[in-house]
Amino acid sequence: MDAHDLITRNAAEVVTEEEVEEIAADLEERSSSGSRTQSGDPEGKRAYVGYEPSGVLHIGHMLGANKLIDLQEAGMEVVILLADVHAYLNGKGTFEEIRETATRMQEQFVAYGLDEERTEFVLGSEFQFGEEYTLDLHALELETTLSRAERAMSEIGSGDSVTVSQAVYPLMQALDIEYLDIDLAVGGMEQRKVHMLARDTLPSIDYEAPTCLHTPLISELSTGIGKMSSSSGVTISMEDSTEEIEDKVNGAFCPAGEVDPEPTEEDEARNNPVLEIFEYFVFPRFDEVVVARPDEYGGDLRYDAYEQLVSDFASGELHPADAKSALARYLDSLIEPGREKLMEQRGG
């Protein structure tokens, strides 16, 4: 797979396609000339994603990590911002508490499969209190209306009250992209308003508009309606036991043969979360997927591409129950190293 395909595979959108092509072309040129990207190389292409530190990685973090692994493979340098200041601004606790969870999070990312040598972890507070940063932040504040900043914070639900800190939050995200010298800003689709704000406002203080890549959001597991969230409903995380994974996956909405389930009576869009997780988690990380199937139903099935699995599912050849048990098994093996790290962290 070439650099461009690695960058864009399983991405919900890229802004803009032209800008990504430029990055990909540059990576291709460098790899063919034999100059493998070294960390800290001023010419290297850098991608980043930012997360508020949380003690336990959940499926959203893992989805982002999958993309970062793709980007590393494509030759990019990868930066994970452990956004302690952002977490503080979002009311997640004291700096001490937040920083402690930041360390745990970093270890879990490595356990999940990020190359430790090629991943740079940066604590937001390392650079976000600098004088220059602060002045730039105020300059951005001058360029941004409250309502625009408020709209960019996806976590703010209607009806919730908004603090000034939450309005500053997205502006800092924009500035981080510049200060970390990022060529590609990565985030889930819930980050697109923040990134669009960054593209609009950074040029007004004479910085470049960042190129952005957004990963899809997985549908709510038990209904297929809306998006899976770490704050409500069923979510999958690194602290799930094998049994919990099995139970959660087994409880997932998964109508037989329906790749594109019908909307609900209230006209809410529905997706098949089981297929989504196969597509975004399993196939990117495994060359071959084996679905164990009882002999009475025809024996095991083997796939080396997501499309093959979908086509069997659509035809009815692959039954949801078999798909689910296979999914639980693969998800479990993805989570296992992180789960062990987590137990180690808690035991010590």
Next chain:
RNA sequence: CCGCCCUUAGCUCAGACUGGUAGAGCAGCCGACUGUAGAUCGGCUUGCCCCCCGUUCAAAUCGGGGAGGGCGGACCA
């Protein structure tokens, strides 16, 4: 600072005028039916009624104080 409104189950709210320690819908959980889940049936759980003080035999309900949240406070209409 001042004024008005709100606070009851995880969520949206009823109950307050006419005191008798609480209800609905949704969600959730459990069974039946499906080789999964959903749908559909059947069953079940849940509450510092925002806090404190007072009146009363008895307070979610009445009185006082407080906290949190929403909206408003020039002009124009």
